[in-house]
Amino acid sequence: MNKYYLIVMDILERRTGYTEAEILGGRAEMCADARSIMVALLLRKYANYEVAAMTGLSRQSVSRIAAQHHDRLKHKYSMAMEMREVERELTAMTE
Numbered sequence: 001m002n003k004y005y006l007i008v009m010d011i012l013e014r015r016t017g018y019t020e021a022e023i024l025g026g027r028a029e030m031c032a033d034a035r036s037i038m039v040a041l042l043l044r045k046y047a048n049y050e051v052a053a054m055t056g057l058s059r060q061s062v063s064r065i066a067a068q069h070h071d072r073l074k075h076k077y078s079m080a081m082e083m084r085e086v087e088r089e090l091t092a093m094t095e
Contacts, residue, residue, distance in 0.1 A: 004094070005054045008041050011089045015082065024055055033079045036072050037086055039065040 009020050012034045018026060023034045042051045043066055052059040073080045 002054050004045060005042060007093050008038055008086075008090060011086050011093070012038055015086065015089075024057065033072070033076070033082065036065055036069045036079070037083050040069045040083070041086070041090065 009023070012018075012023055013020060016023065016030050016034050018028075018031055018034065022028075023031050023038065026032070026035075038055070039051060039057075039062055042054065043062075046054070048062045048066065049059050051057070052062045055062070057065075073083060
């Protein structure tokens with residue numbers, strides 16, 4: 001498994017209290033937010049087909065999540081703050 005993916009997932013699991021399976025497939029709003037953050041962070045380093053392979057999501061799902069991510073951040077203050085905190089932790093863990 002990809003090291004960067006594992007770091008991102010570890011941060012999200014700790015911050016949300018959900019498991020990897022719940023984040024990837026859960027219908028709860030927090031799961032959807034975490035999935036959106038995860039996809040956005042992974043797409044900074046990898047192509048959508050690589051993210052799909054890492055996560056088990058379809059390439060179409062990865063593209064849809066990525067396309068909706070900006071609007072989710074814009075309209076949901078709590079998600080924007082969570083994204084900032086996850087980015088901060090990720091930076092600290094990957095340096």
